[in-house]
Amino acid sequence: QKEVEQNSGPLSVPEGAIASLNCTYSDRGSQSFFWYRQYSGKSPELIMSIYSNGDKEDGRFTAQLNKASQYVSLLIRDSQPSDSATYLCAVNSRETSGSRLTFGEGTQLTVNP
Amino acid sequence: NAGVTQTPKFQVLKTGQSMTLQCAQDMNHNSMYWYRQDPGMGLRLIYYSASEGTTDKGEVPNGYNVSRLNKREFSLRLESAAPSQTSVYFCASRLGLAETYNEQFFGPGTRLTVL
Numbered sequence: 182q183k184e185v186e187q188n189s190g191p192l193s194v195p196e197g198a199i200a201s202l203n204c205t206y207s208d209r210g211s212q213s214f215f216w217y218r219q220y221s222g223k224s225p226e227l228i229m230s231i232y233s234n235g236d237k238e239d240g241r242f243t244a245q246l247n248k249a250s251q252y253v254s255l256l257i258r259d260s261q262p263s264d265s266a267t268y269l270c271a272v273n274s275r276e277t278s279g280s281r282l283t284f285g286e287g288t289q290l291t292v293n294p
Numbered sequence: 295n296a297g298v299t300q301t302p303k304f305q306v307l308k309t310g311q312s313m314t315l316q317c318a319q320d321m322n323h324n325s326m327y328w329y330r331q332d333p334g335m336g337l338r339l340i341y342y343s344a345s346e347g348t349t350d351k352g353e354v355p356n357g358y359n360v361s362r363l364n365k366r367e368f369s370l371r372l373e374s375a376a377p378s379q380t381s382v383y384f385c386a387s388r389l390g391l392a393e394t395y396n397e398q399f400f401g402p403g404t405r406l407t408v409l
Binding site: 213215223224225226227230269271273280281282284285286287 | 397
């Protein structure tokens with residue numbers, strides 16, 4: 182089992198819709214969870230971090246964390262073509278020491294005008 | 295405030311050549327990281343430095359060496375490049391004061407091709 186798994190994608194949604202991106206992780210002791218956005222040919226950019234169970238909202242983005250079920254998700258409301266990118270889930274795993282992150286392979290999102 | 299900078303942006307090497315990728319951060323961060331990114335493989339950690347004066351192997355360290363020159367700079371060296379090292383290399387840094395705050399910030403990357 183991979184340490185961090187994401188929807189295989191690609192995911193395609195129409196403009197204005199809600200895009201839902203999911204991520205599961207294997208280490209129950211994980212404490213920190215992050216979503217990065219990566220445009221083609223660019224570096225990953227941090228868009229959300231979440232540390233506690235529940236929802237965290239930032240503009241059109243909502244991160245949801247459920248430690249009991251070991252999943253973290255990212256919702257993008259009112260999706261825009263500019264949201265088209267690959268989204269990477271990253272988890273601080275106790276198994277790999279506190280200063281390291283383990284990344285999923287990413288989910289490619291396309292928002293169609 | 296430039297954040298994390300990397301040089302060079304692009305590089306083509308022949309098999310067996312050596313080179314050093316440079317990374318610097320101006321955010322007074324304690325921890326620095328080197329990743330490689332290959333299609334379908336995601337980001338894989340090569341080496342990291344949790345604090346100045348320390349370095350540790352990551353997931354894929356073979357064929358690489360690192361130097362934490364000072365708090366700002368962390369270099370990655372390929373002693374004898376191989377075609378399997380063709381990849382995009384990202385440097386990242388993290389404040390590192392508390393285990394909870396693990397946000398890492400990435401540089402723009404170096405696109406390396408080994409012929």
